[in-house]
Amino acid sequence: MITVEEITIIIPVYNEGPSLQKVLLDIQENYYDSEIIVINDGSTDDTINKIKGFNVKVIQHHINKGYGAALKSGIKLAKNNIIISIDADGEHDVKDIKSLLRYIDSFDMVVGKRVGRTDLYSWKNAGRRILNIFADIAVGFKIPDINSGLRIYKKSIILKYLDLLPDTFSFTTTSTVLFIFNMHRIKFVPVNVYSRKGSKVSVKSGFISLIKILILSFLFKPSRGILLLLYILGFCLLSGECILMSKFLGFLIVSFFGIIIMMDRYFQCDKNLISS
Numbered sequence: 001m002i003t004v005e006e007i008t009i010i011i012p013v014y015n016e017g018p019s020l021q022k023v024l025l026d027i028q029e030n031y032y033d034s035e036i037i038v039i040n041d042g043s044t045d046d047t048i049n050k051i052k053g054f055n056v057k058v059i060q061h062h063i064n065k066g067y068g069a070a071l072k073s074g075i076k077l078a079k080n081n082i083i084i085s086i087d088a089d090g091e092h093d094v095k096d097i098k099s100l101l102r103y104i105d106s107f108d109m110v111v112g113k114r115v116g117r118t119d120l121y122s123w124k125n126a127g128r129r130i131l132n133i134f135a136d137i138a139v140g141f142k143i144p145d146i147n148s149g150l151r152i153y154k155k156s157i158i159l160k161y162l163d164l165l166p167d168t169f170s171f172t173t174t175s176t177v178l179f180i181f182n183m184h185r186i187k188f189v190p191v192n193v194y195s196r197k198g199s200k201v202s203v204k205s206g207f208i209s210l211i212k213i214l215i216l217s218f219l220f221k222p223s224r225g226i227l228l229l230l231y232i233l234g235f236c237l238l239s240g241e242c243i244l245m246s247k248f249l250g251f252l253i254v255s256f257f258g259i260i261i262m263m264d265r266y267f268q269c270d271k272n273l274i275s276s
Contacts, residue, residue, distance in 0.1 A: 002101050007082045008035040008155075009097075010074030012067055017047040019090035024054050026094035027192065029087075035079055038088075039070035068171030072162050081156055087149035096150065096191040104152050108184035111176070112150035112191035113276055131206050135173060138217050139180050144188040144276045145191045147172040157184060170209030177213050180273055181220035188276035 009027060013020055020038075028035060036056040040047055042064035050054060051058055052249065059073045086092055094110060100110040116150055128147075136142050161178055165171050179186055214232070217225030 008078035010037045012070035013088040014041045015045045016088040017045045020049045020088045030135040041070040066167035069167035080190040092150040103187040106189040110187045113145040113188040114193045169205040174212040229246040
């Protein structure tokens with residue numbers, strides 16, 4: 001069993017002063033003897049003042065480099081092999097970390113699978129849902145929670161892939177796909193979530209995520225990359241059909257998707273890599 005002295009908790013922060021203090025209080029109450037690293041990613045609010053008084057290491061990014069860049073800085077500085085990342089927005093309960101730690105000896109990554117979320121079904125998150133669908137297509141099965149901010153990595157593994165991962169919010173999405181492509185086992189553990197302040201996801205970040213997933217697909221699973229590209233082209237054709245209402249384009253789309261759905265059956269990734 002992993003002890004608290006053997007873990008590093010990293011917290012990327014960008015203009016989350018109001019919620020950061022509560023997160024730090026909870027972490028120090030439960031994990032005072034752990035290494036705690038806060039990455040202040042160019043915040044312009046009172047974030048730096050909220051950190052004062054806590055027994056934590058602070059990494060200062062003088063400009064906003066991105067969520068992924070903040071995680072990379074924390075991972076590189078961490079002295080322990082077991083690294084826990086948690087967001088500063090108050091969405092996660094620090095006590096759930098113990099539930100995840102139970103599985104890290106048997107898995108390469110453990111992810112907090114958020115339950116009871118209603119925000120995913122709002123029209124504001126339509127882009128995120130589309131991205132999740134494309135990520136599922138890339139690996140060939142449903143990923144329980146691709147971009148949860150509460151997760152555990154093994155530094156010895158994640159360090160090898162940092163150059164392939166983006167500096168944006170899509171770090172979590174692409175790291176999940178990358179671990180699956182490279183046959184690393186992932187455990188998804190149900191955790192409760194709470195309301196958070198705002199959202200870090202933008203259209204630009206979603207687009208970067210999609211491009212990264214497509215690139216990783218071609219690098220590690222070329223057959224899945226081809227299928228994902230075909231699905232994206234099919235989605236574009238479908239969008240064109242909705243605009244033009246062309247019978248020929250409609251026939252082309254039906255034929256197109258018929259072919260790639262049949263191909264998809266023969267190029268599945270190993271579903272046994274994930275457990276939930």
